[in-house]
Amino acid sequence: MMPPQHRQASAWLKAVNLLKPSTTPGWRYVYWFPTVFVVSNYFYNLKIVSGRSMQPTLNPDASLWRDVGLFNRYAIHTKLDFNRDDIVALRSPEDPNRILVKRIVALAGDRVKTLPPYPNPEVVVPQGQAWIEGDEPFHSDDSNRFGPVPLSLIESRLVAVVWPPSRFGHQFQPTIVDKDISNPNKHSAYRLAMAELERQRWRTTRVAAAPRSSL
Amino acid sequence: MRRTLEWVGNTVKHAITRIKSPYVVTKRIGIAGLKLVNLACATHLFLEYVGTVSLMSGPSMLPTLASSGEVVVEDKLSLRLNPASLARGDLVVVRSPINPTLIVCKRVIGLPGDVVCVDPTGLKAPSTEHVIVPKGHIWLCGDNMLYSRDSRDYGPVPMALIRSKLVARIWPLKDSTIFRNPMRVLD
Numbered sequence: 001m002m003p004p005q006h007r008q009a010s011a012w013l014k015a016v017n018l019l020k021p022s023t024t025p026g027w028r029y030v031y032w033f034p035t036v037f038v039v040s041n042y043f044y045n046l047k048i049v050s051g052r053s054m055q056p057t058l059n060p061d062a063s064l065w066r067d068v069g070l071f072n073r074y075a076i077h078t079k080l081d082f083n084r085d086d087i088v089a090l091r092s093p094e095d096p097n098r099i100l101v102k103r104i105v106a107l108a109g110d111r112v113k114t115l116p117p118y119p120n121p122e123v124v125v126p127q128g129q130a131w132i133e134g135d136e137p138f139h140s141d142d143s144n145r146f147g148p149v150p151l152s153l154i155e156s157r158l159v160a161v162v163w164p165p166s167r168f169g170h171q172f173q174p175t176i177v178d179k180d181i182s183n184p185n186k187h188s189a190y191r192l193a194m195a196e197l198e199r200q201r202w203r204t205t206r207v208a209a210a211p212r213s214s215l
Numbered sequence: 216m217r218r219t220l221e222w223v224g225n226t227v228k229h230a231i232t233r234i235k236s237p238y239v240v241t242k243r244i245g246i247a248g249l250k251l252v253n254l255a256c257a258t259h260l261f262l263e264y265v266g267t268v269s270l271m272s273g274p275s276m277l278p279t280l281a282s283s284g285e286v287v288v289e290d291k292l293s294l295r296l297n298p299a300s301l302a303r304g305d306l307v308v309v310r311s312p313i314n315p316t317l318i319v320c321k322r323v324i325g326l327p328g329d330v331v332c333v334d335p336t337g338l339k340a341p342s343t344e345h346v347i348v349p350k351g352h353i354w355l356c357g358d359n360m361l362y363s364r365d366s367r368d369y370g371p372v373p374m375a376l377i378r379s380k381l382v383a384r385i386w387p388l389k390d391s392t393i394f395r396n397p398m399r400v401l402d
Binding site: 031032034035037038080091092093094095096126127128129146149150151152153154 | 249
């Protein structure tokens with residue numbers, strides 16, 4: 001039989017031990033949460049891309065899986081490195097809780113030929129803003145609806161697709177087309193690459209790029 | 216003499232047993248370093264998501280805030296938990312919509328759906344011009360209308376750019392106040 005004083009002390013010790021990271025198994029992971037959070041907030045994070053506004057680049061087919069992308073926050077948040085043709089994640093200007101994934105079509109000073117919902121046929125992107133569009137213009141709420149968006153809304157840049165595995169590490173800049181069409185196995189890849197190149201050409205013909213100044 | 220030798224021998228033996236292998240030492244230093252980084256991250260997250268103290272500068276909020284040397288308390292949590300608590304007349308800190316490196320402090324004039332006069336002073340727009348603040352946006356204005364770049368220049372600001380609400384001024388001590396919302400509804 002323990003004396004009551006001792007029992008009280010041991011209960012107190014038990015309570016203290018629960019708060020120690022070394023004693024409770026769950027704590028060991030919760031304890032490192034700040035570091036994980038900072039890494040995902042300022043360096044790299046994974047996001048699930050839903051919706052068809054970026055078809056056929058992201059979510060190209062009607063599968064149940066949605067694409068998961070690796071996003072680089074460091075290049076945008078810290079280095080402020082914005083480029084035309086980059087796919088970026090940004091907070092919607094219309095709803096602060098929504099995150100959109102779109103492509104930067106034009107930067108400050110560029111003259112863009114707009115698409116239908118926008119009232120003016122041409123617009124010059126103001127300083128500190130960007131013109132963003134989805135790759136699929138018919139299913140996309142983008143700058144053609146709400147106009148140029150502030151660069152401060154842009155959060156991160158898509159680096160690669162992580163899921164599904166068939167398109168793991170997909171490149172988004174269609175620069176190299178494999179022209180070896182003698183091999184029938186490469187025909188579909190060739191067609192896809194050419195289609196991507198064609199879309200990029202169509203995008204660039206709509207933009208009269210201004211010489212890059214700061215931002 | 217013999218006792219001295221014994222003492223030296225014992226001390227050396229003791230010291231040798233106390234020496235940890237380099238692996239253990241490196242591991243300990245590594246874990247301590249990681250814990251330090253983790254603590255720094257936790258502090259940063261607190262300052263970023265709960266609240267922080269910051270130094271204000273710039274003439275755009277005169278006379279509410281002096282143009283230099285004032286320290287205020289920012290409340291970042293309440294707007295995150297309850298975005299609907301944002302009211303006309305609140306002082307907010309936002310990331311500038313025309314320069315992503317700049318963080319500015321302004322007063323909320325209009326909420327989504329409000330009709331606001333673009334510039335009652337007629338400095339930057341005719342004083343008869345009115346706009347409707349679009350969905351998800353707010354209308355911001357500096358208190359010092361003569362020297363402030365705000366919604367009169369760049370239009371309505373997306374709510375996603377709001378970072379915090381100003382709570383109080385704590386420095387200089389003799390001017391320390393809690394900022395109350397000065398907005399009144401006129402019938």
